[in-house]
Amino acid sequence: MDSYLSLAPAIVAILLFIFQLRLFVTPEILEKKHRQILDDAEKKFATLHMLNSLKDRFDDMKVKIDKIYDVLIK
Numbered sequence: 001m002d003s004y005l006s007l008a009p010a011i012v013a014i015l016l017f018i019f020q021l022r023l024f025v026t027p028e029i030l031e032k033k034h035r036q037i038l039d040d041a042e043k044k045f046a047t048l049h050m051l052n053s054l055k056d057r058f059d060d061m062k063v064k065i066d067k068i069y070d071v072l073i074k
Contacts, residue, residue, distance in 0.1 A: 018024065025033075046054075 022029070
């Protein structure tokens with residue numbers, strides 16, 4: 001027990017140093033960073049729904065162009 005008491009100031013100093021450098025993440029900080037990552041990803045990348053919508057519009061444009069081409073040829 002005496003050995004633990006003599007090491008107590010060093011242990012407290014090490015723990016304070018670890019908390020000061022934020023080596024261990026708290027749930028609040030982790031949630032904040034998670035939201036930030038999701039927001040950045042939403043700004044930079046297209047969703048699957050947006051991609052499918054764009055594909056549908058291209059398909060519609062292709063059909064219309066084919067119809068115009070058929071009318072011009074006849």
